[in-house]
Amino acid sequence: MNPKVSVIVPVYNGQDTISTMVDSLLNQTLRDIEILLIDDGSTDKTPAILDSYGQKDERVRVFHKPNGGVAMARQLGVNNALADYSIHADADDWVEADMLEEMYNLAVKENADIVIADYYNNTKKGEVYKKQKIKSLKSSDILKDILQGRLFGGLCHKLIRHSLYKKYDACFFEGINYCEDVLICAQILKNDNVSISYLPKAFYHYIQNEASITHCISRKSFEGLLKYKAKLNEILGNQGYSSCLKNVDLVIFHEGFCSPGVMTSREIEHFFKEIEHEAFKTPSLRWKIGYAFVKLGLFRIARLLLNY
DSSP states (O other): OOOSEEEEEEESSOTTTHHHHHHHHHTOSOOSEEEEEEEESOOSSHHHHHHHHHHHOTTEEEEEEOOOOHHHHHHHHHHHOOSSEEEEOOTTOEEOTTHHHHHHHHHHHTTOSEEEEEEEEEETTEEEEEOOOOSOOOHHHHHHHHHTTSSOOOSTTEEEETHHHHHTTOOOOTTOOSSHHHHHHHHHHTSTTOOEEEEEEEEEEEEOOTTSTTTOOOHHHHHHHHHHHHHHHHHHTTTTOHHHHHHHHHHHHHHHHTSTTSSOHHHHHHHHHHHHHHHTTOSOHHHHHHHHHHHHTOHHHHHHHHOO
């Protein structure tokens, strides 16, 4: 008999954190699970640590692959998962012991394709409960809220009926390792017959890395966001999400522009022409003035006004 839940955990050089995550998964009150540990070509002690877990507990399945980025590591997990439901977890986070049991029980009770829970955001300053303010359980509304930044787009707090990946040809894309989780949400949630349940409890502890893309945009990460932008438009183009896609474009422009040295002057001018109309919709007078300075080519002043 297949396990009830598959947990997919991509790992790259996670020797200092992976044990915390795996131990929290092995301590789940729902015992009928499998844990897929995907070693993405780690060069530290990660491979040996993962293998030791695989030898100790038959619920742990370890896969080693050449380094190719988190998207393909997640895809390997999706391709090999055996359970009716699956969820993704990151190597530097941890989860509460009752997470899988509570999410799975609700999925079964309500015959849900997806169960969305709240989560915790953990930083050096402390822990913040992140309530997902869901106004509608309609899949297209959920997707719009994700694209508008009102709901978290990650997969770590979403239990998904695993057959949906095949049913909707949903997959991760090689070379797109930024916001790859949102692309999965887009491929699945754009279909109106996806049933969703909400569990107003938090179980997943998301460790906020101050050096992550959300805090430090580099040229490499910006180019990754551009790939994500292009693929998202490919997935959702002509399906009634135009305003959401414009918002995504604006956010990516903002992230790139406000990180000096990431975009060339020519890129700024070209990109701003695409999002100018959306930009000036902001209710913030400060940002409107900032965007006016962008249009005038006075980028240094504009950054002072547009920085968070």
